[in-house]
Amino acid sequence: MEFKIKYLDDKIIKKALTNKNKDIRNYIARLISHTTNIPLEELKDNLDLVYPEISSNVNIINSISDIVLKNDKKYFNIEVNLYQNRIKNLTYTFQLVLRQIKTKKYYNDIKPITQININAFDSLALMISFSSKT
Numbered sequence: 001m002e003f004k005i006k007y008l009d010d011k012i013i014k015k016a017l018t019n020k021n022k023d024i025r026n027y028i029a030r031l032i033s034h035t036t037n038i039p040l041e042e043l044k045d046n047l048d049l050v051y052p053e054i055s056s057n058v059n060i061i062n063s064i065s066d067i068v069l070k071n072d073k074k075y076f077n078i079e080v081n082l083y084q085n086r087i088k089n090l091t092y093t094f095q096l097v098l099r100q101i102k103t104k105k106y107y108n109d110i111k112p113i114t115q116i117n118i119n120a121f122d123s124l125a126l127m128i129s130f131s132s133k134t
Contacts (some may be wrong), residue, residue, distance in 0.1 A: 001086040
């Protein structure tokens with residue numbers, strides 16, 4: 001039986017994470033700090049929200065990230081995943097690279113991208129059921 005956790009719905013996650021409330025922004029900065037070991041002081045009040053439509057190509061569909069932030073050094077993409085989908089998350093990262101390249105001179109100025117996945121699924125159970133079918 002498959003069910004969807006309503007409070008983890010994309011619309012709710014986007015609304016919560018992109019809120020400009022100072023407490024929520026500080027929470028996001030702490031989340032990034034704890035997962036990347038970047039000092040909180042470098043992130044706090046230094047993250048700009050990026051428009052969530054990250055597609056760099058009109059032929060790519062469903063490229064709306066949960067939240068993308070950037071500072072003067074990096075991009076940070078935070079995704080809440082209800083289901084395992086590595087390709088989709090990789091696609092977001094690739095598109096964030098591509099959108100930085102406007103001409104060939106930009107190849108040397110690409111900001112690194114950190115993808116943070118918050119998974120709301122049991123990855124161990126998926127691996128066991130996957131391996132049992134081989």
